[in-house]
């Protein structure tokens with residue numbers, strides 16, 4: 528199973544420029560998570576901090592019991608071996624064919640024989656749909672194939688955590704869907720923990736188990752996909768719909784005068800470049816390809832999310848329950864349109880917070896539980912979403 532990544536109070540700046548502060552989240556082992564955020568909010572900096580390429584000033588990032596923010600160089604070197612990273616352009620060596628590119632980490636970091644190297648490389652090329660392309664140079668193949676080759680190379684050291692930086696960059700929507708499918712298929716086969724950084728709304732809506740968003744130098748939220756997808760937080764709403772109108776401006780944040788002018792324009796029916804269609808809501812999650820084994824991360828996630836169901840906003844609860852098969856609904860003792868009232872016990876074990884229905888305290892919505900995934904008390908301070916009221920949840 529992939530490694531769990533526990534991030535607490537992580538804060539990063541460059542000189543006087545704060546990038547993000549006090550980021551707290553846990554990447555559940557073997558699940559696929561994605562981080563959204565407008566350009567320049569520090570998503571790439573976040574990925575680089577996770578592998579110790581950049582040093583946050585404060586906070587912890589704990590993997591297999593090692594805090595990579597404070598550990599020795601030697602420990603960091605060991606922990607880095609757990610990671611596979613897919614950079615935006617695949618980061619392939621232009622003068623090497625795909626075989627040698629994919630073989631590179633094995634030849635650099637292991638003492639494997641060429642026979643073993645060959646076997647592993649061909650297996651990973653096959654896994655990423657590149658069988659037969661091993662003699663091609665990066666310049667001779669499409670952008671989508673380069674990304675697949677980058678993924679094949681990220682897989683050769685059997686990573687427990689796979690980081691992906693903007694997988695859709697330079698790809699058309701169809702190729703983006705193919706590479707997204709590949710992430711889920713690979714996740715099913717090796718059960719690694721994934722974190723994908725993306726702007727791509729389709730990918731965000733259909734691929735990950737968990738979704739988070741960085742904005743205004745903070746983590747707006749992180750939790751089960753259904754929470755962000757049903758959120759009425761203005762920044763989430765604007766981002767998912769790709770609207771000009773809202774808190775995100777050309778250079779990230781808008782002032783209140785601009786916001787007021789936009790409100791007035793909206794009231795007057797002035798078009799703002801978006802399609803008049805609200806894409807929020809839970810859409811079915813992409814499934815693995817036929818013939819690929821089921822994702823154990825997905826199964827674990829169901830158990831985990833059902834344990835914290837009662838801490839989630841009503842619309843997210845509904846989305847989660849509706850995504851279950853009738854058999855699963857029976858197993859968990861839930862049914863569509865049943866909301867687990869806050870202040871009562873949920874369908875599963877665990878104590879309930881004492882607050883009114885639909886009025887979850889802002890810091891208790893969609894918090895992931897502690898390390899044991901046991902539905903324990905949510906952590907403070909990593910979530911700032913307003914809850915949706917019952918009347919809005921349909």
Ligand SMILES: Nc1ncnc2c1ncn2[C@@H]1O[C@H](COP(=O)(O)OP(=O)(O)OP(=O)(O)O)[C@@H](O)[C@H]1O
Pocket residue numbers: 541546564565566567568569570571572573
């Ligand atoms: N090594 C560095 N030194 C100084 N500033 C940096 C460094 N790396 C990144 N930054 C700054 O950090 C901010 C966040 O950059 P980052 O690339 O992480 O954003 P992003 O959210 O990934 O954006 P995009 O979606 O456009 O890729 C930017 O203002 C960038 O200029």
